[in-house]
Amino acid sequence: MLTCKNITHLVSTVIEHPPTWRQRIAIQIHLWMCASCRHFVQQSQLLQRAVRSIKQRIINGEAEEIPSLPEDARQRIFNHLQHEQKRML
Amino acid sequence: MPPTISPHFAATWLDEHGDMLYRYALLQVRDPHQAEELVQETLLAALEGYARYDGKSALRSWLIAILKHKAMDHFRRSHREVAMTNDEHEVAPEQYDETEFDESFTAEGHWRQPVSHWGEPQKMLEASQFWQLLEQCLQHLPTKLRQIYLLREVEEESSEKICQEMAISATNLWTQLYRARMGLRRCFVNHWN
Known part of the structure; x- marks a missing residue:
């Protein structure tokens, strides 16, 4: 009989470490009976989906939850690049 | 054919893609100073390597790919530093409480x-x-x-x-x-x- 803790282990690494068919059946039976583990699976899937979209959000300029380049840092980088670019030309 | 280098590139890239690169860098390294350094290294590498940019991928993807490599170098360096002060080979859970x-x-x-x-x-x-x-x-x-x-x-x-x-x-x-x-x-x- 799988415990809820076992379920979290099996479900969390399902891609890296696929369960055997016996384990799959045991997981399904547990999920039928256990609402908490069903919710755990839904929560995990949502977080995974969100994390996987972060890079695209950054590229699209949507990730406003992450700080943007501060003005002083921008100026420092600009000066450095100008200097290097003159050297390269 | 890739365009030739113009003196305005650095300024334009920084204007148009600076925020994107910095956010991506922050996601990787967390520390603002290291993130700034990564953005600078990335734009420098992009300037130097622009002749090799074939225009097949979007400029943003190309810049992100450069930053990703720079971040990996950064991780490797920091792991070496950790390895010198730490005998454990496996990833230490640090302060994380199991x-x-x-x-x-x-x-x-x-x-x-x-x-x-x-x-x-x-x-x-x-x-x-x-x-x-x-x-x-x-x-x-x-x-x-x-x-x-x-x-x-x-x-x-x-x-x-x-x-x-x-x-x-x-x-x-x-x-x-x-x-x-x-x-x-x-x-x-x-x-x-």
């Missing part, structure tokens, strides 16, 4: 508190608080754990590649990913209302 998420379960392995239903996923993904909390919870993970987790989920690197880069065994990788996923979810559950 009992923190084990506390979720009773001794018999049942949930101590019922896991609640979150409601409509699409609604959550549209809320700015969702992304703010996700960002905070990612930053809250110990550095190595976060690096491994981001390599897997954000970069979608293969397990083999991550094990090689981080010099860990496959079993250790599964353990680290489990910890990262449980830690992230737990942080989220504790702060999401």
Whole structure:
């Protein structure tokens, strides 16, 4: 009989470490009976989906939850690049 | 044919892509100074390598790919530094307390508190608080754990590649990913209302 803790282990690494068919059946039976583990699976899937979209959000300029380049840092980088670019030309 | 280099490139790239590169760098390294350094190194490498840019991928993707390589170099350097001061070869859980998420379960392995239903996923993904909390919870993970987790989920690197880069065994990788996923979810559950 799988415990809820076992379920979290099996479900969390399902891609890296696929369960055997016996384990799959045991997981399904547990999920039928256990609402908490069903919710755990839904929560995990949502977080995974969100994390996987972060890079695209950054590229699209949507990730406003992450700080943007501060003005002083921008100026420092600009000066450095100008200097290097003159050297390269 | 790739355009020739113009003196305005650096300024234009910094204007148009500076925020994007800095956010991506911050996601990787967390420290603002290191993130700034990564953006600078990336733009320098882009200037130097612009003749090799074939224009097939979008400029943003090309710049991100350069930054990703710079970030990997940064990780390797920092791991070497850690390795010199630390005899352990396996990834140390650092200050991360394993009992923190084990506390979720009773001794018999049942949930101590019922896991609640979150409601409509699409609604959550549209809320700015969702992304703010996700960002905070990612930053809250110990550095190595976060690096491994981001390599897997954000970069979608293969397990083999991550094990090689981080010099860990496959079993250790599964353990680290489990910890990262449980830690992230737990942080989220504790702060999401």
